[in-house]
Amino acid sequence: MIRFDSVSKTYAASRGASGHAALREASLEVAQGEVFGVIGASGAGKSTLIRLINGLELPTGGKVVVDGDDVAALDVAGLRALRRRVGMIFQHFNLLSSKTVEQNVAFPLKLAGRAPAEIKTRTAELLARVGLSDHATKYPAQLSGGQKQRVGIARALATGPKILLCDEATSALDPETTEQILALISDLNRELGLTIVLITHEMDVVRRVCDRVAVLEAGRVVEEGPVEEVFLHPASGTARRFVGEAEEASEVALPAGVLVRLTFKGEATYKPVLGAVARETGVDYSILGGRIHKLRDAPYGQLTLALTGGDIEAAIVRFEAAGVRVDRLEDAR
Numbered sequence: 001m002i003r004f005d006s007v008s009k010t011y012a013a014s015r016g017a018s019g020h021a022a023l024r025e026a027s028l029e030v031a032q033g034e035v036f037g038v039i040g041a042s043g044a045g046k047s048t049l050i051r052l053i054n055g056l057e058l059p060t061g062g063k064v065v066v067d068g069d070d071v072a073a074l075d076v077a078g079l080r081a082l083r084r085r086v087g088m089i090f091q092h093f094n095l096l097s098s099k100t101v102e103q104n105v106a107f108p109l110k111l112a113g114r115a116p117a118e119i120k121t122r123t124a125e126l127l128a129r130v131g132l133s134d135h136a137t138k139y140p141a142q143l144s145g146g147q148k149q150r151v152g153i154a155r156a157l158a159t160g161p162k163i164l165l166c167d168e169a170t171s172a173l174d175p176e177t178t179e180q181i182l183a184l185i186s187d188l189n190r191e192l193g194l195t196i197v198l199i200t201h202e203m204d205v206v207r208r209v210c211d212r213v214a215v216l217e218a219g220r221v222v223e224e225g226p227v228e229e230v231f232l233h234p235a236s237g238t239a240r241r242f243v244g245e246a247e248e249a250s251e252v253a254l255p256a257g258v259l260v261r262l263t264f265k266g267e268a269t270y271k272p273v274l275g276a277v278a279r280e281t282g283v284d285y286s287i288l289g290g291r292i293h294k295l296r297d298a299p300y301g302q303l304t305l306a307l308t309g310g311d312i313e314a315a316i317v318r319f320e321a322a323g324v325r326v327d328r329l330e331d332a333r
Contacts, residue, residue: 084112149177
């Protein structure tokens with residue numbers, strides 16, 4: 001559905017200064033119907049990347065292909081047609097303060113020249129979908145942050161897009177409201193088959209709703225893959241920082257032994273594998289850290305252990321036979 005082929009974007013600078021490279025030879029693909037996350041720190045190039053998808057920015061190098069169209073090759077009419085297929089929701093809602101909730105949602109339909117009767121029906125349908133039917137005549141100032149974002153989502157869906165772009169859509173919301181908005185986004189993906197690109201600086205948002213993720217640093221894609229792989233086994237320093245892992249295990253005072261990280265997924269998360277392996281192999285262990293949570297709806301667990309005594313190699317084989325991934329971190333000192 002979306003493809004970036006070695007895409008670069010450099011913004012021109014004022015006289016005497018060099019240009020700013022926001023993206024540097026970025027390549028990635030977003031499949032139809034998936035929720036694709038883009039994560040990075042401020043200034044990593046996330047907003048530039050998402051604006052290239054709907055033609056609000058054009059690349060200075062490479063190619064952006066969206067739903068079969070080379071975005072840079074489209075004329076004005078082509079860009080207008082593309083943007084009807086690509087909805088967008090924003091961090092700060094971008095609602096029209098002088099218009100009611102109903103009028104905000106109807107606005108893109110009016111721009112598209114839809115008939116009044118169709119606009120009324122479609123607007124009512126969208127407000128019902130996002131749970132705001134009772135707020136149709138209110139103005140944005142009368143709404144909570146979560147309600148404003150729901151209006152933004154309804155407006156983004158007005159023209160029946162195939163793609164939904166979410167630009168830090170939850171970063172201005174409290175945790176409970178964030179959970180509600182992420183649940184709504186997941187429902188829209190599942191029920192409407194929308195392809196969703198979600199940019200964020202919060203790994204927890206990626207963990208909850210995304211299928212795959214790209215990690216940006218200084219305009220480059222430094223890591224890309226299934227959320228499960230990037231979250232549980234980050235390969236880049238940037239991803240490890242977002243996941244919350246230490247850059248170097250040696251920075252922590254560790255007991256003697258072999259340092260390993262065990263990753264449990266699905267049903268294995270709740271099975272008493274650790275105790276069984278310790279009894280069978282005579283291995284002792286010190287638990288240095290751990291967590292149990294979910295990736296979307298699937299449970300996972302991770303434990304960092306220092307293994308001592310007994311048959312450590314046999315213990316590692318036994319863990320792997322039980323469906324537990326074992327990553328050797330280093331020999332603890």
